[in-house]
Amino acid sequence: MSPTPQRRVTAAGALVAAAALLAVGIQGGTASADATASQAATSARSNPGAAPYKLSASERATLLAEATGTTAQAARALGLGDQEKLVVRDVVKDADGTTHTTYERTYAGLPVLGGDLTVHAKDGVTRSVTKATNADIKVATTEASVAPAAAESQAVGAANAEGSKESKAQQGARKVIWAAEGAPVLAYETVVGGLQDDGTPSRLHVITDARTGAKITQWQSVQTGTGNTQYSGQVTIGSTQSGSTWNLTDASRGSHKTYNLNRGSSGTGTLFSGPDDVWGNGSPSNVETAGADAHYGAQVTWHYFKNVHGRNGLRNDGVAPYSRVHYGNAYVNAFWDDSCFCMTYGDGDGNNKPLTSIDVAAHEMTHGLTSVTGNMTYSGEPGGLNEATSDIMAAAVEFYANNPQDVGDYLVGEKIDIRGNGTPLRYMDKPSKDGSSKDAWYSGLGGIDVHYSSGPANHWFYLASEGSGAKVINGVSYDSPTSDGLPVTAIGREAAAKIWFRALTVGYFKSNTNYAAARTATLQAAADLYGAGSATYNNAANAWAAINVGSRVVQGVSVTNPGNQNTVTGSAVNLQIQASSTNPGALSYSATGLPTGLSINSSTGLISGTASTAGTYNVTVTVRDAANQTGTASFTWTVGTTQPNVFENTADYQIPDSGQVESPITVTRSGNAPSTLKVDVNIVHTYRGDLQIDLVAPDGTAYRLKNSSGSDSADNVVASYTVNASSEVANGVWKLRVKDVYAADTGYINSWKLTF
Template sequence: MSHTPHRRASAAGALVAAAALLAVGIQAGTASADATASQARNAVQPNPGAAAVSLSASERATLIADANSTTVQAAKALGLGEQEKLVVRDVVKDADGTTHTTYERTYGGLPVLGGDLTVHAKGGVTKSITKATNHEIKVADTTATVTPAGAEGQAVSAANAAGSKDAKASKSARKVIWAAEGAPVLAWETVVGGLQDDGTPSELHVVTDAKTGAKITQWQAIETGTGNTMYSGQVTLGTSQSGSNYTLTDAGRGNHKTYDLNGGSSGTGSLFTNTTDVWGNGAASNRATAGADAHYGAQLTWDYYKNVHGRNGLRNDGVAPYSRVHYGNAYVNAFWDDSCFCMTYGDGTSNTHPLTSIDVAAHEMTHGLTSVTGNMTYSGEPGGLNEATSDIMAANVEFYANNPQDVGDYLVGEKIDINGDGTPLRYMDKPSKDGGSKDAWYSGIGSIDVHYSSGPANHVYYLMSEGSGAKVINGVSYNSPTSDNLPVTAIGRDAAAKIWFRALTVGYFKSNTNYAAARTATLQAAADLYGQGSTTYNNVANAWAGINVGARIVSGVSVTPIANQTTQVNTAVSLQVQATSTNPGALSYAATGLPAGLSINSSTGLISGTATTAGTSNVTVTVTDSQSKTGTTSFTWTVGTSQQNVFENTNDYAIADNSTVESPIVVTRTGNAPSALKVDVNIIHTYVGDLVVDLVAPDGSVYNLRNRTGGSADNIIQQFTVNASSEVAQGTWKLRVRDAATLDTGKIDSWKLTF
């Protein structure tokens, strides 16, 4: 189950990371759970029109043929250049007639890596288009300066640097257009064969700039009757009889076959054959035991995809991959390989722990599904999402199996005990428990091994399925945190699986999908199935916020927090309450604890009047929507005497990415500033963790108020107290805000100083 970077061109995925031995898999099925498990499982009903139609092989072939016959017209309709052509990869059809046609692109006859796109149409009318890149596919010319041999030499050097053995180019470098990142460039793609450092076959793809010879990127394309199985007890297997012999050939599931490599590392070995329809004895010493486990895992995965998601085989063509067991000697891994369209399993430490449990088999087989659908490149953030997709679907297969010997859980590879200490390889509720995986997204997540960068995606799927906090499911205790320390409400495992599967298979996931794009893709799938703005949709967004990707969506009324207020006696007040609701209709406003002389407009939310009495009040504002849903915010309001001086700047100052802005206030008060100078700040900005906020005194002294804290929360509406007694009050004070990142912007809405 180790997986090295996976790409469609011949992708094999290993279950275990070479260094960390991270097995894949998550149990799936409908195993009975404790009362706390998947409480939202039946809370949502999908839109039946958005469900994929189960296609026969001939129906799918007809759809693809129809799409192929119109690629020229489609290219023109999409506004593609004269040198661009479309090649149909897959067509998925919904029950309401919507089709999702995924294309690869060529430019001047050259393959475009990262040029994949999907057209979503109904009744001949395009509804939307999902593209891996929005850049125009165009290069100055297609004449290479670097020779193919030069590119191949660099690729072999890269493989050797990664610890490969017997590295050599398995085929001549092919000229391509690289468009997965940034502006398209002419490049060479070289595939290097041999063995990785743990014995896993290598298919290292290296992309080299064809003009300069610089390496652009690289990824690994090897990803990681009655059966008496080692992990699942006695089970019924799909087998075939030929004369007096039986074989592990499942004619009812795409003719899936299971072979014995007998320690080899190539070919198919021997098809498992027996004079009786009984396979294995539950012990690793019997060669057919591993064969029974692998065969069982493949048939469960086939059934899950067909019976739950309506997909007739990985390619939706009714044809199954095949399985190979007993690979190598004491090989502690398993992998998927696109070039053979097959799953391969080692026998583990001392050849006594074959990596053939349900979740491992489902994990590897799901890499095959990903390779013909979303095809996320097996490196960087797309690689982590690729790896997590195998974990996610493997979990669902294990729950679906409902096998009492291997019950459904959110643990990865717990049965095979690859670490020898009884612990699983990965934990979906809190990925960091494995010592390497990450619980939440951060800007450098794409630079670590995909088995660790998969952690946030595994985590978001768990949060969607089960929600945050402590619970017990099938006897296993979980306690899932969130990066923003706010709770996440579950939508249920079934709904989460349907959403993830749809995003993967209808073209919302692309070859270069990163975490932000995956959030968008799953929200689109949730909108298709359950409606945009539905509770399910909102809770999917909230689960992503729980791993530091995107903002939360609150169902009902949201009231923007109000900073503590300071006003002088006999001073006019004008404070606007900001609120929204997910329900249509007008909002009404009320407030308790307002200082004497102030009132709130029930229709507009404007607090106005003239404060008449000194003192401090505790104010609560309540906003009610048309469905009687309410939201509140509370703050203090201090009315001071004339001895206090308040200076304010209400002008807006835009905060751009990676820039610094200052809002000035001219103070005319004599003497020094107080030891408790009040600084009220109202900054409107998404993702406040980007911001450094300072108060700058007239002499240039800097008092830091916030330093990139708050993570993904929005807006800084807060009062700070600063000991500025060493500063002369009179002069120009400044609120300085530095945005230290990209993507999120905002403004200084207002700020004030109270002396």
């Protein structure tokens, strides 16, 4: 944490509050989608046997009881150790009789966090097992070296840093086995309550190594999100009459209730009731309006989960969570809380914009669904997938509702205008357009806020639903890119949502699922629903490859891109194009845009000749197989008059905390530097937003390469910059100046180079 605690909390806290916003305004009605919307929806042919069987409450209770009665046999069958026991958490059943039984584990009587597993069985025979960890659950001793009070003190300090004023833990340190990452260790789990900086309740879980006292990790179990304040219009909502009094209790949907907190921040408040069955008047000045919107939002989301996915309530037990509105004073957020199993909504700026629209309910209710199914820990990559799950289901609910006032789209928070410039908060088709979310996976993704690390999964859902490239859906223009530059063919929104929902609810997603595991889980779900190797399965896999997770499923011709080429005029060229096809027969090669003097052999794919004319050429190689299928590779080919000169410094230079360092390179070259001087930088540093980077010319002129940023919490700077240095004499000592502008994080310049 490089900036001062006050500064970091202020900057990041505001972004987190904003980043949790959703946008899925919904009501009943009709809307016409453009012809390009989810065209592949009818192409996916599902396997009816993998559809969820709609369990009654008694049937579910029977399955749970049967599973609970056989935990000892299940543990032996799984080869668990003598000190391990299983505890049943949930059972889901498919139409063909396959059951998916999810268990938590204990070791020597201690809960195993990250030890969850799901047994997939049919006719009494185990077909497969999905585990959060494959490590053997064992520790040298269950005797702690650290006192519980020390772990509690550490947890309280961590919560205080996030705004909590509590001086003691809500749940004292309990011994657990931490198995979510690496080898299992004896640990303490402590939960601290209070409020976060923005007024959101705190349920901070802190994991402390019980042998060393080191903090292992922490996460919030109160999961936040806010939405637009667009109301749902005049709708029919479920209510109950008792004598001459009506109240907001929806008897037909799990007895969902909506309460008025009346600016309070604890308890349930007062159940909305009145002499008639008319709720609110569309104005925030009427306290019933927010209650009606929140109530209806929960109602529509309940319908979507049940009618589309066969889920009878979040826990599949026919029981609904409840809603609380008018939380706090001018609270600009909404959140899901496991401890009350409820959704809570603030009234926004000036208490005039209740955050009670249907998009909020869909997002927050999905957090509740996740908490009782996949339960991905709310930090790191699992946290990003947890957040994305709520975004994905909220988007699906919006399209399902078919609201003419807020038609389905892939723009998150478009009604809020929180930036004041009319733009959405987040974009599922290209997440990076919001300035913070990521389009694709990279190794440091787990180190950023979960609302931004959700970007790649949101991007997967868009690409799987609609495909890549330019299109218009419900009047909104999209042009979604791919990280590998290859197109993605849509499988349709319905298929994409069903795949994600199944992976979440049948136990393929686990508490520590990361992006690589999410790909495996969703492809298993796709295989269940549509068949392994089907077009739906393959295109779902290709959507993952398009966000840099896994490889493409190749059908037909595959061409290996040779990368951009550099050649000097007058020099001979021999570049072999590599290609293959899943179809038998010979391949034929052609190319457009080759530099003057070069040609490609149509039979072998060898590009040869002597480049004669300087310039930059855009080359596309096309390979055709015997079945007339084609594959392409595009790249640039630069032909220059002289070889580029590269100067590099590979020595390590430590960057002082809150200090500055310079790494020199001596350039020996006549004339001036080019207008396209390339600067490649490799810096190892935690919280790269601390760093300000300049290129310093021999005469002392500084060219800014990177500004510092209090919101960029990712690690390391590995980047290329282009500088117009044409006014500078090339010869002399150039320097890379790196300044650490905040305290606490450190690192070093690993290497850098200049290409003239």
